[in-house]
Amino acid sequence: NGTKRYITNAAKASMFTLMARTDPDTPGAKGVSAFVCPADAPGISLGKSEKKMGQQGAHICDVIFDNARIPATCLLGEEEGKGFVTAMQVLERGRLHISAVCVGVAERLIEDATKYAAERKQFGQPIGNHQLVQAMLADCKTEAYAARCMVMDASKRRDAGEDVGTESSCCKYFASEMVGRVADKAVQIFGGAGYVADYGVERFYRDVRIFRIYEGTSQIQQMIIGRNMVREASE
Numbered sequence: 151n152g153t154k155r156y157i158t159n160a161a162k163a164s165m166f167t168l169m170a171r172t173d174p175d176t177p178g179a180k181g182v183s184a185f186v187c188p189a190d191a192p193g194i195s196l197g198k199s200e201k202k203m204g205q206q207g208a209h210i211c212d213v214i215f216d217n218a219r220i221p222a223t224c225l226l227g228e229e230e231g232k233g234f235v236t237a238m239q240v241l242e243r244g245r246l247h248i249s250a251v252c253v254g255v256a257e258r259l260i261e262d263a264t265k266y267a268a269e270r271k272q273f274g275q276p277i278g279n280h281q282l283v284q285a286m287l288a289d290c291k292t293e294a295y296a297a298r299c300m301v302m303d304a305s306k307r308r309d310a311g312e313d314v315g316t317e318s319s320c321c322k323y324f325a326s327e328m329v330g331r332v333a334d335k336a337v338q339i340f341g342g343a344g345y346v347a348d349y350g351v352e353r354f355y356r357d358v359r360i361f362r363i364y365e366g367t368s369q370i371q372q373m374i375i376g377r378n379m380v381r382e383a384s385e
């Protein structure tokens with residue numbers, strides 16, 4: 151029983167992955183198992199499609215479990231109680247994925263803003279000639295480059311079999327905050343045009359806001375990074 155809120159494309163899904171406490175006597179992560187279950191299993195229903203700030207191409211709604219019964223054959227993996235470990239493995243990869251998306255969006259925004267700064271003339275000269283506009287472009291470029299290097303490094307280390315729990319959180323935290331700052335500066339460089347839907351920058355500004363929230367908020371990434379650091383230091 152319960153409701154999982156805000157599931158992307160739930161209305162299109164024929165299967166759900168879900169975590170459920172299978173051992174009520176074992177507190178914490180160890181009593182949780184992972185399942186893959188059909189979306190039409192008895193007791194599973196969907197809430198209404200939510201109206202969102204951005205990312206209008208992806209729809210979200212609640213998935214509601216009301217005395218839902220899931221057959222034991224839907225258990226993911228061979229053992230009960232491994233659900234949290236499974237979730238962590240997926241999240242580590244997911245965080246690197248979101249970080250890479252943030253870098254991609256930032257690079258697109260920087261390209262658009264740089265072109266606009268070179269083309270847009272005010273009082274006889276391109277706005278890109280002004281050092282204050284160049285400073286905004288330079289900040290964007292520097293931060294996006296730093297995030298790209300972080301994502302490449304953490305991904306390579308993960309591919310080599312290293313545990314990158316801390317690094318994937320560092321990437322998600324920095325890259326998602328970075329693309330928010332870049333989108334904000336891109337709107338500023340476009341001036342009034344940055345606030346108008348026709349130019350596209352306004353849409354990115356709204357779309358990137360969610361990156362700081364899903365797959366673990368920035369505060370959750372800070373907690374993971376800090377906790378891992380303190381734990382490793384005391385081992």
Ligand SMILES: Cc1cc2nc3c(=O)[nH]c(=O)nc-3n(C[C@H](O)[C@H](O)[C@H](O)COP(=O)(O)OP(=O)(O)OC[C@H]3O[C@@H](n4cnc5c(N)ncnc54)[C@H](O)[C@@H]3O)c2cc1C
Binds near residue numbers: 156157202368370
């Ligand atoms: C568009 C969209 C798509 C989504 N898609 C999916 C999906 O496909 N699958 C899925 O499972 N989920 C999905 N989500 C859910 C999303 O992952 C959660 O909304 C997100 O993790 C935050 O959880 P919450 O909304 O419960 O916020 P809360 O946990 O209530 O957090 C609210 C605030 O409190 C802070 N906070 C909470 N706990 C702590 C703490 N311990 N220490 C410090 N600060 C804390 C948070 O950082 C945040 O600032 C989606 C959400 C949205 C909006």
